[in-house]
Amino acid sequence: MSVLAPARRPKPAPATTARPPRRPWTLSRAAVNGALVLATAYTLLPLGWLLTAAAKNTGDLLGGATLTPSRWHLGDNLRQLATTGDGIYFRWYLNSLLYAGIGALLCAFVCIAAGYAFHVYAFRGKEKLFGLVLLGVLVPTTALALPMYLLASKLGIVNSFWAVFIPSLVNPFGVYLARVFCAGYVPGEVLEASRMDGAGELRTFWSIGLRMVMPGYVTVFLFQFTAIWNNFFLPLVMLSDNRLFPVSLGLFTWNSQTHAFPEYYPLVVTGALLAVVPLVVAFVVLQRHWKAGLTAGAVK
Structure with missing residues (x-):
């Protein structure tokens, strides 16, 4: 009687370590960091030029010596500007602070109130009215200048x-935003609980x-400001x-006179540098409020 030998199992193939696919060089860390550095330099170069050019006199500006740190006349330019x-x-x-500061505060409040009403309340023709508001986003402001002038x-x-202040209180994109x-931060349960409390x-x-x-209020305020x-x-x-001119229009009038009066060149550049300060301050001071209400609409 013959005994059958057990069949031998084939030996498993040696395991090979799979190498992760190599990323293309365009996605490497050095390439990404280099692209970010170039983008940052491209963004900051005009501001750096403005910082150095604001400290130059008429001869340096017309001679192209705006980036040389040899001569500084910022104090003289500021005194002449004053x-x-x-x-x-x-x-x-x-004037610009009044137009932009008060106008942006009131406009942001109007937009938040309108957005809150569109989100919370149900009324007849709500979506059609909101579509009409969105239609206002598509109309460029330059096309409305002449009708607003005739109305004023x-x-x-x-x-x-008032001719400049009143139109600044309207922002259709701010209502949409x-x-x-409101849809993300204001849950209906919290509002219902408030109504039940009287x-x-x-x-x-x-x-x-x-x-x-409030983060939405700050966002609309910064956009409108x-x-x-x-x-x-x-x-x-x-x-x-x-x-009654704002800074933008005033600097434009000075710049249009530089061909006849070259001494206005340092005034225009120095004035443009000072005009950037409120925007930078507003963004630096208010950016923390964007993160303040990330969980404000949570329902516990």
Whole structure:
């Protein structure tokens, strides 16, 4: 009687360590860091030129010696800026702060209130009305300058503070952005609990809704502050009194006179440097509020 030998199992193939696929050189850490450095340098180069050019006199600016650190005249330029036209530049500066500061505060509040209403309340024709608001985003502001001028002429406010201030209170994109923020930060359960505690609608919005959506308020404020501060075409159409000019329009008038009066070159460059300061300060001071309410709408 023969005994069958057990079949031998084939030996497993030796395990091979799989190497991760090599990333292309365009995605390597050195390439990405180099691209970021180039992008940063490209962004900061105009600001660096402005910092050095603001400390040059007319001869250095016209001679192309703006980046040489040999001669600095920043103090002289500031004194000349403060005395030219009886200090008209700082009046333009104050006008821009009033237009942009107060206008952005009120505009952000109006946008948040409108976005809150679109998110919380249900009323007839809500989506159609919101679509009409979005339609306003597609219309460029330059196309509205002439109709607004004719309307301001009918109201008799042309060449006044209100001709520039009142249009800055409207921002259709801010309403859209506010509704998006309200949808993410304001849960209906919290509002319902507030109503059950006896709070009215205005009290609920002021004490709960507005505080929850504060990062959205800051975002809309910064967008509108930047837009109003850089606004040029609307003041150009509305204003003829140079005492009401914002900084952007005032520097434009000086720059248009540099061919006849070259001494305005340092004033324009130094004034442009000072005009950047409020924007930088606003973004640096308010950026922390963007992170303050990331969990404000959480329901426990």
